[in-house]
Every structure is written in structure tokens, then in C-alpha cells.
Amino acid sequence: xxKLAQAEESATSRGKLKIFLGYAAGVxxxxxxxxxxxxxxxxxxxxxxxxxxxxGRQETDALLDGLEQLPKAMISYMGVQLPELDIDAxxxxxxxxxxxxxxxxxxxxxxxxxxRWQDVEELLDAGIDVYTTVNVQHxxxxxxxxxxxxxIKVKETVPDRLLDEAFDIKLVDIPPDELMQRLREGKIxxxxxATKAMEKFFRPGNLMALRELSMRRAAARVDEEVRAxxxxxxxxxxxxxxxxxxxxxxxxxxxxKLIRTTRRLSDEMKAPWHTVYIETPGGxxxxxxxxxxxxxxxxxxxxxxxxxxxMTATSVADALIEYANKHHVTKIVVGKPSKPRWRExxxxxxxDRIIRLSGEIDVYxxxxxxxxxxxxxxxxxxxxxxxxxxxxxxxxxxxxxxTAVSELLYQFFxxxxxxxxxxxxxxxxxxxLGQRPAMxxxxxxxxxxxxxxxxxxxxxxxxxxEYLLSFAALFVVGIVIGKLVSxxxxxxxxxxxxxxxxxxxxxLSRDLSAASDVQSVLNAMIKNIESSxxxxxxxxxxxxxxxxxxxxxxxxxxxxxxLAVADWAYRNRQPAGKGTDTLISAEYLYVPMSTGENVLxxxxxxxxxxxxxxxxxxxxxxxxxVTQAALAVERVMLVAQAEQTKIHQARSNLERALLxxxxxxxxxxxxxxxxxxxxxxxxxxxLTEAARTKLISAxxxxxxxxxxxxxxxxxxxxxxxxxxxxxxxPCEVQELIGCSLAALEQRIGDRVITVDAPSDxxxxxxxxxxxxxMMVNLIENAHKYSPVDKPIEIKARCAMEFLCLQVSxxxxxxxxxxxxxxxxxxxxxxxPEGAGGTGLGLAICKGIxxxxxGEIVATMHEGGGLRISVILPVGKExxxxxxx
Numbered sequence: 001x002x003k004l005a006q007a008e009e010s011a012t013s014r015g016k017l018k019i020f021l022g023y024a025a026g027v028x029x030x031x032x033x034x035x036x037x038x039x040x041x042x043x044x045x046x047x048x049x050x051x052x053x054x055x056g057r058q059e060t061d062a063l064l065d066g067l068e069q070l071p072k073a074m075i076s077y078m079g080v081q082l083p084e085l086d087i088d089a090x091x092x093x094x095x096x097x098x099x100x101x102x103x104x105x106x107x108x109x110x111x112x113x114x115x116r117w118q119d120v121e122e123l124l125d126a127g128i129d130v131y132t133t134v135n136v137q138h139x140x141x142x143x144x145x146x147x148x149x150x151x152i153k154v155k156e157t158v159p160d161r162l163l164d165e166a167f168d169i170k171l172v173d174i175p176p177d178e179l180m181q182r183l184r185e186g187k188i189x190x191x192x193x194a195t196k197a198m199e200k201f202f203r204p205g206n207l208m209a210l211r212e213l214s215m216r217r218a219a220a221r222v223d224e225e226v227r228a229x230x231x232x233x234x235x236x237x238x239x240x241x242x243x244x245x246x247x248x249x250x251x252x253x254x255x256x257k258l259i260r261t262t263r264r265l266s267d268e269m270k271a272p273w274h275t276v277y278i279e280t281p282g283g284x285x286x287x288x289x290x291x292x293x294x295x296x297x298x299x300x301x302x303x304x305x306x307x308x309x310x311m312t313a314t315s316v317a318d319a320l321i322e323y324a325n326k327h328h329v330t331k332i333v334v335g336k337p338s339k340p341r342w343r344e345x346x347x348x349x350x351x352d353r354i355i356r357l358s359g360e361i362d363v364y365x366x367x368x369x370x371x372x373x374x375x376x377x378x379x380x381x382x383x384x385x386x387x388x389x390x391x392x393x394x395x396x397x398x399x400x401x402x403t404a405v406s407e408l409l410y411q412f413f414x415x416x417x418x419x420x421x422x423x424x425x426x427x428x429x430x431x432x433l434g435q436r437p438a439m440x441x442x443x444x445x446x447x448x449x450x451x452x453x454x455x456x457x458x459x460x461x462x463x464x465x466e467y468l469l470s471f472a473a474l475f476v477v478g479i480v481i482g483k484l485v486s487x488x489x490x491x492x493x494x495x496x497x498x499x500x501x502x503x504x505x506x507x508l509s510r511d512l513s514a515a516s517d518v519q520s521v522l523n524a525m526i527k528n529i530e531s532s533x534x535x536x537x538x539x540x541x542x543x544x545x546x547x548x549x550x551x552x553x554x555x556x557x558x559x560x561x562x563l564a565v566a567d568w569a570y571r572n573r574q575p576a577g578k579g580t581d582t583l584i585s586a587e588y589l590y591v592p593m594s595t596g597e598n599v600l601x602x603x604x605x606x607x608x609x610x611x612x613x614x615x616x617x618x619x620x621x622x623x624x625x626v627t628q629a630a631l632a633v634e635r636v637m638l639v640a641q642a643e644q645t646k647i648h649q650a651r652s653n654l655e656r657a658l659l660x661x662x663x664x665x666x667x668x669x670x671x672x673x674x675x676x677x678x679x680x681x682x683x684x685x686x687l688t689e690a691a692r693t694k695l696i697s698a699x700x701x702x703x704x705x706x707x708x709x710x711x712x713x714x715x716x717x718x719x720x721x722x723x724x725x726x727x728x729x730p731c732e733v734q735e736l737i738g739c740s741l742a743a744l745e746q747r748i749g750d751r752v753i754t755v756d757a758p759s760d761x762x763x764x765x766x767x768x769x770x771x772x773x774m775m776v777n778l779i780e781n782a783h784k785y786s787p788v789d790k791p792i793e794i795k796a797r798c799a800m801e802f803l804c805l806q807v808s809x810x811x812x813x814x815x816x817x818x819x820x821x822x823x824x825x826x827x828x829x830x831x832p833e834g835a836g837g838t839g840l841g842l843a844i845c846k847g848i849x850x851x852x853x854g855e856i857v858a859t860m861h862e863g864g865g866l867r868i869s870v871i872l873p874v875g876k877e878x879x880x881x882x883x884x
Contacts, residue, residue, distance in 0.1 A: 015123060018129070023211045023214040026183060027173060029133035030060055032172045038066070047067060048099070049068065050123075051116075070090060071089065077108045084111055087113075095128060103116060103133060103162070104134055104138035106156055135214075138156055139159075149209040150206045171218045244328060245262055245269070246329040247306075249298070258335050274309065275297075277297070279313075334365055337349045394437050402421045406421050416470055418453055422442075425441055430482040430489075431485050439479050442482065447460075501621050501624075507528055516636065518541075518550075522551035522633075533622065536552075561586070570599055589613060590605075591626050593633065605622065672698055701746070731764055736775060737755055751791075754793050758796070767852070770851070771852070778807040785812065786812075787810070792807065793806070793808040804869055808861045808865060808868075810865040813865050814860075819858045856869070
């Protein structure tokens with residue numbers, strides 16, 4: 001209680017420190033600090049920027065706007081004025097929260113304190129809360145570790161007690177790849193400095209190590225807070241520690257017991273643990289038969305909460321230590337050797353090799369006792385005996401063949417040279433048959449060489465002791481050659497399998513990338529997985545409350561029971577069926593197709609080889625297939641959703657534009673008509689004839705405007721629906737222009753309109769009423785968007801059996817980039833005061849012209865303004881001269 005009281009008293013008198021912790025420059029510490037400060041200001045807190053360096057970043061400068069910034073203290077150093085934190089000004093201002101960037105900064109000589117963190121402590125002592133930023137490598141206790149990791153000695157450090165005393169720690173983190181991209185884009189340093197930084201400090205390995213270090217330090221702070229809370233609340237431990245355990249399995253009878261022991265240790269230490277299987281080429285056929293046991297051991301470890309991995313290496317000890325270092329393992333769990341002591345003379349025990357290579361990693365040697373066969377192990381097929389009759393007979397045959405050849409050459413060569421023939425037999429046995437037949441061939445070869453060719457012949461007696469060296473050389477060299485050749489064969493087999501798997505994944509990826517819809521993805525899956533794994537399969541996707549088969553091979557048939565297993569796998573997001581621990585009576589294996597949080601479907605597969613269900617290699621390849629396919633299905637679904645969203649957005653924009661336009665263009669004339677009618681109703685006989693005529697004229701004009709608007713909407717609907725039926729008759733161009741001007745006489749008033757239409761223009765086949773509407777819209781558009789004191793020009797010409805009608809104005813015109821848009825529905829450029837419209841007039845003109853097999857084009861007028869040209873065919877086949 002006294003401790004808590006003292007802490008609370010200190011907290012009330014001293015300012016609170018909030019640290020924004022990162023692992024390198026550019027992760028966004030200053031940005032996060034400014035965002036938090038702006039939020040505190042919105043909450044009513046008094047926030048002041050005491051010292052923040054934006055380094056010219058626009059995002060940071062934008063966040064500084066609106067925050068009070070204290071002037072920096074300019075200190076002269078070697079003839080240069082350098083900015084520093086003005087601590088006196090900050091203390092005098094006495095804000096509630098002061099922002100101080102770069103906690104580990106070394107102040108310029110002549111400042112009050114040598115380090116900026118000392119300035120911060122002074123502000124805290126004055127009762128001012130401080131927000132500050134710092135990178136993890138600047139803490140004193142981590143200096144040696146950072147130097148070891150990065151190879152760079154950090155000179156600017158701060159005491160760890162600041163981190164311990166901080167009221168709050170905000171971990172600011174971005175992936176190293178994103179940080180490197182920001183560095184390359186010049187968002188952290190200028191290009192010259194960025195290049196040097198990437199060569200020295202900003203390397204991926206350094207950044208990943210520092211990132212983990214910052215996360216660990218923040219996690220340690222959380223652990224300390226939990227411990228303090230549990231201690232203050234009298235809650236008993238234990239508390240978690242930062243340990244990681246690693247255990248290696250080999251498929252032996254001891255592996256299962258070793259896994260369970262490691263699980264118990266991890267529970268006691270509250271630490272995560274890993275289980276790894278390392279496959280070596282020297283295992284030969286035994287490893288092939290042992291894979292099923294290994295697969296079961298790894299699955300057991302996964303069910304107990306371990307992170308599992310499989311590796312291929314030439315040395316188990318080296319690979320194990322490499323994995324431990326890579327995953328920051330602190331303790332390795334191994335079993336006590338159970339082999340006889342005399343075998344240590346032939347090879348160093350694995351435990352001793354691990355201990356010798358472990359370095360600072362602790363090695364726990366666990367006594368396992370005698371293995372107890374489990375039901376799982378009894379169900380596994382028995383491994384081969386060390387010597388088989390087939391191997392023995394093959395070895396005898398090779399030795400007999402070598403002996404026959406040597407007998408033929410005995411008269412021409414000395415017996416010592418005949419040893420090469422037996423070595424050749426050993427090499428043939430190693431390359432064709434394997435390691436054990438090669439060893440037996442070497443052994444029988446020594447006996448045959450001694451019996452048939454070493455004097456005295458046809459006995460095992462040796463008259464010359466020199467032949468003993470030949471015997472030993474033949475046997476040892478034969479064994480070594482056999483072992484090396486066998487390992488080479490196994491490595492080649494592993495490489496071949498990996499190559500086949502890689503090729504299968506490549507072909508599937510290629511086909512999936514070309515798929516544009518879900519069905520194409522499913523077909524690509526069926527084709528590639530069926531050929532790669534030699535299996536029957538079906539792909540099921542959810543359809544309402546049931547799983548429906550969307551693609552399958554021809555020979556697969558799923559009954560209700562199989563569909564129920566597939567549904568379970570989908571809903572529980574776990575594999576089920578044959579080869580698993582769930583619903584094992586099913587005929588097929590069902591693997592959910594999941595991507596992150598989403599489960600898209602289920603893949604049901606049936607292998608021709610029963611061993612494939614428990615083969616780790618097959619399961620890994622199958623999981624890779626399923627993951628790629630799930631991502632492809634999700635991709636095409638997202639693309640389809642994006643297209644639908646785009647359509648809905650376009651429809652929404654169109655509806656919004658239509659509603660806005662209708663609401664404006666309906667309300668304006670209705671208000672005028674309503675006001676005119678109200679005035680006549682209220683005033684009645686009091687109105688003069690002139691006033692009544694004026695009101696009626698205004699109402700009539702607005703009614704006509706409203707009628708045109710509704711007519712435009714109806715015309716646009718008819719044009720889009722293709723319901724417009726042209727009634728073409730031979731018409732004079734002068735009649736078309738005259739009728740159009742007559743329809744606009746009241747609207748344009750005394751506006752000057754010049755018409756240039758020769759009298760010798762031919763008759764043109766057209767629907768006169770629609771073309772008059774088109775011309776009315778064009779002339780009205782020119783009248784609306786040009787000054788009233790400027791004329792409107794109408795010109796008609798005929799050339800090459802095409803008629804060109806042009807309407808030109810001297811208004812503000814249209815930007816060149818917008819010319820192609822003015823014929824779109826509801827498109828309007830900014831209009832002069834009092835001008836309005838729906839944006840349908842020119843769209844209707846385009847529809848009418850195109851219905852007449854013509855073309856409408858907008859260009860800029862030479863004298864300024866807009867020119868719209870309508871080109872109509874006069875004859876059946878002709879081309880128009882572009883001078884119009």
C-alpha cells in the first residue's frame with residue numbers, strides 16, 4: 001500500500017511521459033505522435049509543439065498545421081546557427097502536453113543539457129506531460145545487442161528507466177519491405193543519404209531484427225504491467241517469459257513421448273514451441289517407409305499446439321541449430337541416447353553434436369526410458385529387414401559376372417589389377433540396386449577375389465600378405481563408393497520430386513492466372529490436380545445452406561454421406577474424411593479452400609494409392625494447390641464484386657444526377673406558375689389587364705419550358721429503348737431552319753441569328769419533326785451559353801452527297817478535354833447566371849442524328865465559342881469532305 005501511495009503521489013506531481021516507439025527512422029513515429037496530439041486537442045487539452053522536425057515531409061507538415069508551435073532556440077556552433085528545443089520557452093508556456101521529437105538526440109554544445117532526454121525530464125519534473133519518439137536501438141541496455149545484430153555502434157542512447165517510467169508506450173510499426181520502399185522513394189532521406197543507409201543500416205536483416213527487438217521490448221513492458229497489477233491485486237502467478245522450445249523428431253518409437261514431454265515443458269514455461277523433422281539423404285529406403293510415422297508425429301505435435309516444419313539437409317545437427325537460430329529458439333529438447341556405447345566409436349552421437357554446435361542455446365536432454373508401442377505404431381507396416389534375399393541374389397549375380405570376366409583376363413593381367421573389375425561390380429550395384437546390395441557385393445567380391453585369383457588359388461589361404469591390403473582397399477572403397485552413389489541417387493530422386501512439384505504448381509498458377517471466372521478456375525483445378533496427383537476430385541461451393549458440386553472428374557460420385565463430410569469440413573474449416581482424425585469412414589479426403597478469414601469451398605479428393613492420404617509430401621502439395629485455387633476463386637469473386645460495385649455506383653450517380661436535375665428543372669417553372677396563379681387568385685379583379693397579361697405570359701412560358709423538359713426526358717427514354725420510328729420525307733433545309741427559328745422566336749427575342757443556307761441545296765430525307773427538335777436544342781444551347789450581344793451563326797453546305805449543318809456561337813466555349821463529353825447524358829459545363837438545363841439536350845441531338853445515320857461533332861469556333869456540326873447523308877454511298 002505504501003508503494004502504491006508513493007507511486008500515486010509521484011504521478012500527481014510529475015508529468016506523464018508517452019513514448020512512440022519504433023525500430024528505425026521512417027516508420028511513422030512522428031506522424032503517430034502528431035495524430036495523437038491533434039486528438040488530444042480536440043478533447044480540449046492544451047497541446048504545444050515544443051520541438052518537431054518534419055524533414056520536409058508533406059504529411060507531417062499537414063499534421064502540424066493547426067497546432068501551436070513554439071519557436072526553436074537557435075544556438076551558434078562553429079559559425080552555424082542550429083535549431084534546438086527551447087526549454088525555457090516551453091516551461092514558461094507551461095502547456096498540458098508538450099511534443100518533443102527525437103528523444104535520443106544529442107544537443108548542440110552550449111545547450112542547457114547534453115541530451116534531449118534530460119530536457120524531457122525537466123519538463124516532466126515541471127508537471128508537463130510529454131509526448132516523444134524514440135527507436136528501440138537507442139536504449140542503453142540494448143546497445144550491445146544492436147551492435148551484434150547490425151554491426152553498427154549506436155552512440156546516442158537513453159536510459160532504460162525512461163521506458164520503465166513511461167505512462168504509455170505506443171508501438172509504431174510497419175513491415176520492413178514498406179519501410180525500404182519509403183526509403184527508396186526519398187520519403188526518409190535524400191537519395192544520396194538513402195543509398196548509404198541501405199548499404200549500412202537499412203538492410204532487410206537488420207530491420208527485421210530491430211523490429212522483433214522493439215516488439216519484444218514492448219511485450220516485456222506489458223508483462224511488467226501485468227505483473228505489477230497481479231502483485232497489487234494479490235493475484236498469484238506464474239507469469240509468461242520470453243522462451244522458445246524446439247524438439248526434433250525422426251519417426252522413432254521415442255518421438256511421440258518426446259513430443260509430449262516438450263509440451264509439458266512449454267506449459268511449465270508458458271513458452272511457444274516448435275517441432276521439426278529433418279530428412280537426410282543417408283536414410284535410404286528406411287526413410288521412405290518411415291515417412292508415415294513422421295507424418296503422424298508431426299500431426300500429433302500440431303494438435304498439441306506446436307509449430308511444425310520439415311527440412312531436407314545433409315546434417316541433422318547443423319540443420320537443427322540453423323533452424324533454432326533463425327527462429328530465436330532458447331532451448332532445444334533432445335532424447336538421451338539409447339544406443340550401445342561401442343557405437344560412439346564409429347560416429348559421434350547426435351546429442352553431442354547438437355551440444356557442441358548449440359552455442360548460447362540451452363540443450364535439455366530428456367530421459368525417455370523404454371518405448372511403448374502405441375496403437376498407431378502397431379498399425380504401421382513393418383519396415384524391411386536389413387538383408388533381403390533379392391538383394392543377396394543380385395549381389396551374387398554381380399560377383400559371379402565379375403569373376404567370369406576376371407577369369408578370362410587372368411592370363412593377361414596380374415591379380416592385383418583384377419580388383420578393378422570387382423570395384424566396377426560394386427559401382428554397378430550402387431547405381432542400379434542401392435547401398436545395401438553394393439555393400440554385399442563388396443563383401444562377396446573380396447571373398448571371390450581371394451578364393452579364385454589370390455595364390456594359392458581355390459582356397460581362402462593367402463601366401464602374400466600384400467593381398468591383405470588389396471582386400472581391405474576393395475572392401476572399404478566398395479562401401480564408400482556404394483554409400484556415395486546411393487546418396488547421390490537419393491538426392492537426385494528428391495530433386496526430381498521437387499522439380500515435379502514445382503512444375504505442377506507452375507502449371508496450375510499459369511492456368512489460374514488466365515482464368516476470368518469461377519468456373520474457369522474450377523476447371524483449371526480439376527485439370528492440374530488430377531494429372532499431378534493422379535486422383536479423382538470434386539470441388540464443392542456453398543449454395544444456400546448446402547454444398548453443391550460445381551466441378552468434378554467423371555469417375556467421382558458423392559452420396560449424401562460424403563456431402564455431409566464436405567459440409568462439416570466447410571463449416572469447421574478443418575480437413576475431414578479419409579486420412580484425417582475426423583469422419584475417417586468417408587471415402588474421400590475433404591480439404592477446405594480458405595483464404596485468411598474466408599472459406600470459399602471444399603475440395604474432395606480420392607487417391608489411387610492409399611499411402612498418399614498420409615504422405616506428408618502429397619499433403620503439402622495438395623495444400624499448396626488448394627491455397628492457390630482459393631486465392632484465384634477469391635480474386636475472380638472480388639473482380640465480379642468490383643464490377644457490380646462499379647455498375648451500382650454508376651447507376652447511383654446517374655440516379656442522383658437525374659434527381660438533382662429533375663428537382664431543379666421541375667421546381668423552377670412550377671414555382672413561377674404557382675406564383676402567377678396565386679397572384680391572380682388573390683388579387684382577382686384588382687389586377688390590371690397589363691399585369692394579368694404579364695402573369696399569364698410568364699406562366700405560359702414556364703409551362704412551355706416544363707413541357708420541353710418532360711418531352712426531353714421522354715425523347716431520351718424512347719431513343720435509348722430504340723422505340724423511335726423515323727418518318728422520313730424529302731425536306732428542304734431552309735424549311736428545317738425556318739421552322740426551328742419560329743419555335744424559338746419568343747425565347748430568343750431580338751437575338752441576332754445569321755443564316756447562310758444556299759437556295760440550291762438538295763432535298764434531304766429526314767423526319768422533319770425530330771430534326772426540328774434537334775435544331776431547336778442546338779440553337780437554344782448556343783443562346784444559353786453565349787452573350788446576348790453576340791450573334792449565333794447557322795450555316796448549311798452540301799458536298800460529296802453529304803449535308804453539313806453548323807450552329808456556332810461566340811461564348812466561352814468548352815475545354816478541349818471536355819469536347820467528347822458534352823454529348824453524354826446529364827453532362828453540363830458551368831453555366832452563366834440564370835442559365836439552367838438537364839444536360840439532356842445535346843444527348844438527344846446525338847440520338848436523333850445517329851438515328852438518321854448521321855454524325856454530330858463539337859469543335860472550337862475560330863472566333864471563340866463552340867461550333868456543333870451535324871453531318872447527314874444525302875445519297876446512299878458517299879463520303880463527306882472534312883473542310884466542313
